[in-house]
Amino acid sequence: MNNIDELLKKVKKIHFIGIGGAGMCPVAEIMLSLGYTVSGSDNNDTETFRRIEKEGAKVFLGQVKENISEDTELVIYTNAILEGNEELEYAKFKLPTFERAEILGAISRIFSNCIGVCGTHGKTTVSSMTTQILLEAGLDPSAVIGGRLPVIDAYGRYGNSQNFVCESCEFNNSFLHMNADTAVVLNIDEDHLDFFKNLDNIKKSFREFCEKTTKTIIYNGDDENTVDMLKGIEGKQLISFGESANCEWTAKNIDVPGGFRSEYDVYHNNEFVAHVVLSVPGTHNILNSLAAFAAAYVSGADTESICRGLKAFQGAGRRFELKGTFKGITIVDDYAHHPAEIEVTLNAAVKMGYKRVWAVHQPFTYTRTAKLLDDFAKVLQIADKCIVSEIMGSREVNTIGIQATDLSCKIPNCIQIDKLEDIADFLAENCENGDMVITLGCGDVYKVSRMLEKKLK
Numbered sequence: 001m002n003n004i005d006e007l008l009k010k011v012k013k014i015h016f017i018g019i020g021g022a023g024m025c026p027v028a029e030i031m032l033s034l035g036y037t038v039s040g041s042d043n044n045d046t047e048t049f050r051r052i053e054k055e056g057a058k059v060f061l062g063q064v065k066e067n068i069s070e071d072t073e074l075v076i077y078t079n080a081i082l083e084g085n086e087e088l089e090y091a092k093f094k095l096p097t098f099e100r101a102e103i104l105g106a107i108s109r110i111f112s113n114c115i116g117v118c119g120t121h122g123k124t125t126v127s128s129m130t131t132q133i134l135l136e137a138g139l140d141p142s143a144v145i146g147g148r149l150p151v152i153d154a155y156g157r158y159g160n161s162q163n164f165v166c167e168s169c170e171f172n173n174s175f176l177h178m179n180a181d182t183a184v185v186l187n188i189d190e191d192h193l194d195f196f197k198n199l200d201n202i203k204k205s206f207r208e209f210c211e212k213t214t215k216t217i218i219y220n221g222d223d224e225n226t227v228d229m230l231k232g233i234e235g236k237q238l239i240s241f242g243e244s245a246n247c248e249w250t251a252k253n254i255d256v257p258g259g260f261r262s263e264y265d266v267y268h269n270n271e272f273v274a275h276v277v278l279s280v281p282g283t284h285n286i287l288n289s290l291a292a293f294a295a296a297y298v299s300g301a302d303t304e305s306i307c308r309g310l311k312a313f314q315g316a317g318r319r320f321e322l323k324g325t326f327k328g329i330t331i332v333d334d335y336a337h338h339p340a341e342i343e344v345t346l347n348a349a350v351k352m353g354y355k356r357v358w359a360v361h362q363p364f365t366y367t368r369t370a371k372l373l374d375d376f377a378k379v380l381q382i383a384d385k386c387i388v389s390e391i392m393g394s395r396e397v398n399t400i401g402i403q404a405t406d407l408s409c410k411i412p413n414c415i416q417i418d419k420l421e422d423i424a425d426f427l428a429e430n431c432e433n434g435d436m437v438i439t440l441g442c443g444d445v446y447k448v449s450r451m452l453e454k455k456l457k
Contacts, residue, residue, distance in 0.1 A: 004074075004098050004106045011073035016040035017087050018078035019059060020049030024100055026144045026156020027076070028052050030107060033158035041067045041087060048155065065090035076103050079172065104144065104166065105177030111142065111164035115295050116178055118168040118209060119186025119220075120202075121341050122288050125280075126186060127167040128316040129292035133309030134163055137301035141165050147335070148317030163299055168209065170202065171195065175209050183213040184295050186288070188225035191338050194367040194396065203229045210236070218294050220287065221247035239298070241290045245270070249294045251286050258352050260314075260322070262286060266293060274303050277311045281320060282348030289313075320345060323449050326456035328433030330354065333449045337364045337442040339375035345440065346382035355434030359383035360423060362445035363391040363404060370402040377410035383438075386414040387423055392443035420444070424451035 016028050019040025025048040032038050032055055039058040042049050053059045060067040065086050068075065075091040078100050091097045108114040117127045124146040132151055134141040140159035146167045148155055168175035168183075171192050188199075188206055196202045206229050210217050213236060220226050221240030230238065241249040249268055256262040260281050266273045278289055289310050296306050315321055323331040336345045342361070349357045359380055363369040369376065369391055380386045388408040391398075408416035417423045427437055427448070437452060439445045 003096070004102050005109060007074055007096055008103075008106055011036070013037045013039070013069075013071050014074045014076060015068055015072045015091070016057075016076045017063060017085070017091065018042055018081055019052055019057065020044055020046045021078050021080065022048060022146065022148075022155050023144075024076070024078050025049075025052050026154065027100060027104060027107070028057060029055060029154070029156060030142060030144070030158045031103075032056055034110075039067070039069065039072070051154070063087040068094070074098070076100060079174075101172075101174035101177045104174075105179070107144075108164065108166060108178040108180060112162040112181065113299055114164045114166060114178070114180045115182045115184060115299065116166050116168040116175065116180030116209070116213065117184045117186070117291075117295075118170060118175055118206065119184075120170070120189035120191050121338065121344075122186045122284070122291075123167045123169065124316050124335070125285065125288045125319050126184060126291050126295075127165050128319075129289055129310060129313050130184075130295050131157075131165045132313045133292060133296040133301055133306050134165065134299065136309035136312065137296065137305035139163050139299065139301060145316065147319055150314060150317075151312070170205055170209075173205050176205065176212070178209070178212070180209070180213045182216040182218065182295060182298060183210050184291055185210065185217065185219040185226050185230075186291055187220055187223045188229060189338065189340050190372075191368070193371050194365065199225070207233070216298055218291060218298065220291070222287075239294060241294050242287065249290055251290050254283070254286055256281075256283055256286075256351070260352075266290065274307050276307055279311060279314050281352060282344055284344040284348070318446060320348065323453060326453055328435075329431045329452075329456060330436045331449045331453055332436060332438040333446045334438055334440055335442050336440045338368075339372055339379045342376070342440055343379040343382065345438070346379065349436060349438055350382060350384075352436070354436040355432065356384040356436070357382075358385045358387065358427065358431065358435060358437045360387045360389070360427070360437065360439045360445060360448050362389045362420075362439075362441035362443050363407060364441055364443050365394050366391060366396050366398045366400055366402050369407065370400050373402075373407060374410070376407055380407075380411050380414070384413065386411050387426065388414060388416050389420060389423060389445065390418040392441070394443065420448050421451060424448050424455060427452050428455040 020042035141163040222242035
């Protein structure tokens with residue numbers, strides 16, 4: 001058992017460095033709901049920062065050592081905090097200090113039905129769907145999600161049940177701090193290669209996550225890497241989902257007519273269970289919803305509630321999020337930042353009947369852009385028009401000399417424009433009635449959709 005598990009039984013006052021972050025805020029909310037006194041700091045005055053203040057946390061804008069009061073007993077920080085941060089250095093010198101993933105792991109062990117949703121793609125959508133279904137079924141889940149779920153207008157919640165839906169991220173092996181009771185494995189793909197180096201290491205980490213799972217593994221039976229990763233695993237109930245006939249839960253009679261809608265029939269062991277209607281686009285969301293269906297069913301949700309929850313689900317924040325239509329131009333924002341994600345997102349977009357689809361892509365990290373350059377170039381061609389911004393380096397320094405033009409020159413009908421404001425100006429001048437603009441990336445490319453909306457208004 002981690003030291004943090006014992007500490008949480010003793011301490012009363014917890015301080016969060018980076019409390020306004022999308023991942024930190026719901027964790028702080030859960031600790032408040034469990035009766036802890038919570039304080040925290042952030043450098044950005046965001047909606048989540050003010051939300052946690054309204055819920056009872058004492059918050060500080062800016063990060064200095066004075067934010068940590070004398071009665072603080074435990075400090076939690078986000079791994080987005082850079083080395084040399086005054087507040088974090090002081091905390092590490094004075095107090096027990098843990099990274100967000102470690103307290104999330106401890107929370108996962110508080111609940112008897114922790115549903116850990118993992119996979120290279122689709123985690124936020126499936127976590128959101130599962131949470132909404134359990135709410136619809138009256139099972140009052142707690143949740144920590146990587147995107148805003150509109151039905152609760154938050155990134156997470158605390159519920160009065162033993163159900164806990166937790167998005168379980170593989171980056172930096174964060175999910176290995178957790179002990180899920182039910183693991184949902186959506187897919188395994190090459191990503192975060194700056195950390196993992198290769199696919200074998202990624203599969204080893206997912207294997208360890210599954211081995212630490214206490215009861216059930218729900219997995220994508222159509223994903224070769226996932227099936228290979230699970231070979232020989234023992235002592236767990238294994239439940240497969242997919243389109244293949246050999247999967248336990250299957251989607252049949254799939255109909256994706258275009259627009260923000262699709263439907264299919266759910267079969268369990270080749271017996272019809274239910275007809276599902278979705279209010280989100282794309283064939284990829286058929287599998288996402290099937291995974292959520294199986295996870296909710298195993299957790300005790302009835303079939304009718306599952307279907308109602310899935311039909312009511314209209315997406316999570318930054319997952320094919322419709323921002324609106326202005327002067328005949330539809331604006332959508334999406335978190336897709338890996339070629340496999342961009343491919344399914346753009347395929348869904350071009351099937352929706354718009355005159356032209358404009359893809360606005362912000363490459364994220366130099367290593368990912370360089371390693372997957374040809375894959376990015378291939379999938380971005382699915383759009384009718386493409387704009388590539390400068391690369392957002394995030395935590396990296398550009399030691400390999402990669403440039404955004406190395407990508408844009410490989411894509412027909414592509415323009416390279418560095419700054420987001422300039423991209424919004426270009427779109428406002430060149431988009432036409434009947435076009436869709438979709439911003440793609442996990443950095444701050446979403447700002448283009450906001451700026452374009454203002455310009456069109």
